[in-house]
């Protein structure tokens with residue numbers, strides 16, 4: 001009988017990150033300065049990022065060595081297990097082979113520490129003592145709090161208001177790891193105060209929380225900013241996931257026909273799929289599918305053009321799919337997927353037809369999450385349920401067509417601190433948000449003209 005778990009030893013933690021920029025047929029347009037609209041150089045970014053990360057952001061090197069200090073901390077949870085979802089396959093009666101890589105075994109419960117740790121490391125090395133950052137669902141804030149503590153950095157987190165209210169245990173986790181947590185919009189920054197003036201009950205958004213954290217970093221000389229997704233160096237760090245998964249599937253004698261990841265800013269999707277796209281650039285065939293919420297359908301319904309990464313327009317302009325930087329997505333439970341934009345790398349790959357995107361509504365995702373929890377046991381994060389929905393649908397297509405395809409998805413995080421969302425779902429209190437076409441149209445009409 002095939003193994004249920006495929007495990008690697010600590011010696012097999014990847015020693016290098018994979019930089020997909022070395023293999024992309026077309027690179028995204030360069031980031032532009034928010035005021036001059038000219039391409040930004042390393043010096044423009046050095047007010048809020050350490051030079052080592054700026055170099056990674058712009059690097060053309062295919063492989064980048066992971067420092068020993070980072071590997072040492074990765075070893076607390078890496079390599080993560082790869083599971084064959086035998087029980088889910090049986091429930092679905094599908095001939096497909098379904099595998100999931102489980103990133104929920106990290107101390108913070110998701111893939112996010114894979115980049116929080118190197119970001120903390122490079123900041124510490126650069127003499128920084130404090131990090132300001134944002135968090136949506138709380139997964140990234142928790143990861144940065146943990147990584148900051150490992151390297152003796154103070155961490156200030158701006159947490160999107162709706163998640164701050166929905167997920168009190170995430171806040172407690174961050175505080176346990178020593179971070180300070182402020183609901184966003186807050187009265188601590190100009191961007192926050194402006195948003196509160198416009199709407200004292202604002203639910204907040206990732207774009208707005210980013211504005212607050214960037215402003216905090218830019219106005220404190222001891223402080224840098226850290227972002228949990230979107231940027232090239234973040235996706236780079238996450239490629240440990242796909243590299244391990246490839247080795248593990250090879251042990252099982254398999255290669256995926258389709259690789260699936262949920263997509264907020266793109267780091268979990270990039271992390272699982274880019275090492276397989278490396279193979280595709282060398283002639284192998286693989287489908288890569290990014291899954292997003294229908295209430296925030298950036299890749300599926302956004303426009304591909306320059307936009308700010310945050311609401312207030314403080315960050316460089318990035319070439320990406322966007323719904324408009326002041327788009328305020330509905331308060332769905334998958335808080336980590338409520339981002340108006342997407343990684344420029346993922347956006348460019350989508351534009352060039354090298355990856356696919358699909359959007360699902362919240363109820364269909366929770367239904368899939370419950371099927372998964374009742375077959376495989378793990379209760380997934382609401383974000384991850386989007387990938388599970390897509391994996392189940394692909395497996396059902398295999399059943400209809402009688403095809404034995406190999407499906408791999410990333411179980412990006414567990415949902416044990418998201419049980420209020422499950423309570424709402426099981427109690428029939430969750431609804432599907434309509435695709436907010438009018439809001440998106442208005443927001444897109446306010447995009448900067450380049």
Ligand SMILES: Cc1ncc(COP(=O)(O)O)c(C=O)c1O
Nearest residue numbers: 139229264265266267268336413
């Ligand atoms: C569990 C989980 N999965 C996925 C995501 C989506 O983020 P990204 O697209 O950067 O992977 C998040 C974001 O917070 C998350 O918490």
